[in-house]
Amino acid sequence: MPSHINEPNVYIQLRDKAEAQLQAGTASAASHWSVGVDALRLLHRLSSNPDNAEDALKLLHELQVHQVELDLQNEEIAANEQALVEDLSLYRALFDSAPLGYFLVDIEGNVIQANFAAAELFGIERDELEGHPIETFLLAQSRPQLLGLLQQVTQSGARGSCLAETAGSTQGSRYLQLLASLSPERKHILLVCRECANAG
Template sequence: MSSSIVEANPHALLRDKAIAHLQAGTTPPSGHWSLGVDTLHLLYELSSNPDKANDALKLLHELQVHQVELDLQNEEFAANEQALVEDLSLYRTLYDAAPLAYFVVDLEGIIINANLVAAELFGIGQGYLVGKQIDTFLKAQNRQSLLDLLQHVAQSGATDSCVAERDGGGQDSRHLTFQAALSPSREQLLLACYECARSS
């Protein structure tokens, strides 16, 4: 039972780890934590009195343990931050290099984010997609279908799809399938888009 209590208490684990480092002489590089003037004064007074010298040693030990705890926490925070940066970079790479066009749009259909394939699909720079209304890239007669899809998914939370024709601007137009889902926050819509065969 005691082991489960220790496992559930991260402060006890951190303290035990700090004490082990002090005993082994393997403390991490100090974050240069400095003792306050009041603490130094108290240590001086306690150590000057033979009856209280033991208290001074205990206090000094507690301060050392606390400093090592802070250094260990600092190391852990730095490692966690690095791991988050690496995860973010990985997911950004996966998003941009995905074989399908992906969009994040608000509930009105304004593009918040789009990957590289999405930019290529509409023949526009990736940065220029942001802030544009997504239906404006479709033929006029298909725009309402996409807007209806977005509204339906936003209200129902169900995943759904529609087919619409891209406005080719004089080039051959393409038939596109849009699949939409509501984001977990329910504040954006996630769209996957891919080219489909022309309907006969």
């Protein structure tokens, strides 16, 4: 996707495309053009006078071109919206099915989203993670390391990591390596978790 779009060129291209569709008779019939009553009266009045008939035709043509331009813009908006929906669905599936544990937390460490691997690492259901401070799922002695990591990443913007031990679940506690990075808007932190053999 280009980072800069030359707007005058976009409008010229749009107008040229609309003109071409009108000339070729391929403008969308589904547009249901509607010209207001006042505009129709003006067109009728102008076209009734031979001195103004040419102006009326030009005005009608401009209205038609403008309508086709709007139709083309609507088609593009719909196509872009569909592409965004597909992209969002893809990234959601990648997040959910990643082989490593992913957490999206706010600056205070409250879990906004977690994937299935993250829930499995902590031995609980995914919806039990969301909305809770992430440190509450760690043993008390591991909490300062995680909170320090979150603070360091928030302040410096640099990536960081720490080791922590999960609070006991039915599978017992686990040692985890947590890697953190700050989002570009500096409002969220992505934590990636993986199990390691021990805290050493």
